Amino acid sequence: MSFSTFSCFSGCIFHFCQYIFLLHYNLKKETDMSCNYVHPRNLLVANLQRLYDYGMTTTSGGNISIKDNEGNIWITPSGIDKGTLRPDDIMMVKPDGTVIGKHRPSVELPFHKAVYSLRPDAKSVLHAHxxxxVAFSLVGRCPDTNLIPGTADICGKVAFSKYDIPGSKTLGEIISAEFAKGADCVMMENHGAVVCGESVEQAFKRFETLDFIARIQIQSAGMKAPLKPQGSCDPAKWETFVQDYASPYECELRDSIVKFASRLYRQRLVFTGNLGISAQIADDDFLVTPAGFDPLALRIEDIVRIADGKAEAGKNPACQAALFREIYKRFDWAHAIMMSRSPNVMAYATTGTQLDSRTIPESYIAMRDIQVVSCADFMANPLCVADKITPATPVVIVENCGILTVGKNLIEAFDRLEVSDFTAKCIRLAARIGDFKPINDKQVQDIIDAFHLPA
Structure with a gap:
């Protein structure tokens, strides 16, 4: 084996190990008061790698820091490839200013220090492009975090700061002043965004959510005016039971749910804490993902079983669980359900624009004619979504809230969700080059007849 081949192989092994770390390091524990035994270096590498791999920063851009309980600031280095960062690349800056490490700290260290000095609650600062x-920063706007229920709670207060030279003391003063006023996310004029959090997990979740909201708004540009969410609803309260046995079939379903959660995230069809996946075990007995989970960190033991109206003890099922139960009770063909907030579909969901599935035959076969439920109706009675579902209408968009797909198994529910976002993207791309010409009624009927689709 040549040296170059060995180096490439070693690099692949290293990044594979990073992903294993991400999958097993449960980012949901931002509110867990137990001791965190993961070294700050590893936390920074894992989170920056995730930012880079999902296109939220560039090779030379972005930086993250953690302030430990001893006052040390652990920060990513300046001028080092973000795609190959290793734990020994991370720099440490002591309270007295002593720098330890083999590189230079990020050039943005001044504003990290300034934020920590004015926000004692902040234990992590994340900046990326x-x-x-960046598009929002170029036009002097902040993404509207009130567009989707729950996202304002994740992001907190969002502010906008004026431009100054990167790495300058003045920039640090400008940004930290916004954080001192109570901002949790700051849009930086002609630069990007910076967020803080009580943990690096919370900071990442805030940045990712803000980015997703921005992407949705950009996708919806030129469509109808944005809708504002209406109403609110509380998640169902469940009696509990103690699970003492899991059949091989249940274990198989749990494993499949974990894999599809990761796949949905890798396909950028969801952001952290905004996904519900379910699979039926038997009559009035099903599995569902927990509330607010991280798709890359989900474990089979995190998944919640709900049987005879009782939830597995010690776990918090997704807020959609009651709706999923109603769908399973009504339709004997429904054995898997997914609900997500994919960015291209959400452009339609947040503007009240009808998503037309009559684009190509494959899209119509997967989705059929898409149904729509208003946000107000959903908040007043989430079970109303089930009224829209039939074998011929297995996909429902809930305005401002997401898309729900039903299938006879997990792969069919996933395919319908993936195809829906694909179709929404295709229509938006077509609008840039001409007028969209959907398949006509006769062609639709020919598809129904040829593929024996349910009426």
Whole structure:
């Protein structure tokens, strides 16, 4: 084996190990008061790698820091490839200013220090240049976090700061002043965005959510005026039971749910905490993902079983669980359900624009004619979504809230969700080059007849 081949192989092994770390390091524990035994170096590498791999920063852009309980600031280095960052690349800056490490700290260290000095609650600062957030910074706007229920709670207060030279003391003063006023996310004029959090997990979740909102708004540009969410609903309260046995079939379903959660995230069809996946075990007995989970960190033991109206003890099922139960009770052909907030579909969901599935035969076969439920109706009675579902209408868009797909198994529910976002993207791309010409009624009927689709 040549040296270059060995180096490439070693690099692949290293990044594979990073992903294993991400999958097993549960980012949901931002509110867990137990001790965190993961070294700050590893946390920074894992989170920056994730930012880079999902297109939220560039090779030379972005930086993350963690302030430990001893006052040390652990920060990513300046001028080092973000795609190959290793734990020994991370720099440490002591309270007295002593720098430890083999590189230079990020050039943005001054504003990290300034934020920590004015926000004692902040234990992590994250700055990156995602294309969507940079776009907003170029036009002097903040993404509207009130567009989707729950996202304002994740992002907190969003502010906008004036431009100054990167790495300058003045920039640090400008940004930290916004954080001192209570901002949790700051859009930086002609630069990008910076967020803080009580943990690096919370900071990442805030940045990712803000980026997703920005992407949705950009996708919806030129469509109808944005809708504002209406109403609110509380998640169902469940009696509990103690699970003492899992059949091989249940274990298989749990494993499949974990894999599809990761796949949905890797396909950028969801952001952290905004996904519900379910699979039926038997009558009035099904599995569902937990509330607010991280798709890359989901474990089979995190998944919640709900049987005879009782939830597995010690777990918090997704807020959609009651709706999923109603769908399973009504339709004997429904054995898997997914609900997500994919960015291209959400452009339609947040503007009240009808998503037309009559684009190509494959899209119509997967989705059929898409149904729509208003946000107000959904908030007043989430079970109303089930009224829209039939074998011929297995896909429902809930305005401002997401898309729900039903299938006879997980792969069919996933395919319908993936195809829906694909179709929404195709229509938006077509609008740039001409007028969209959907398949006509006769062609639709020919498809129904040829593929024996349910009426």
């Amino acid at each position: 995602s294309p969507a957030l």
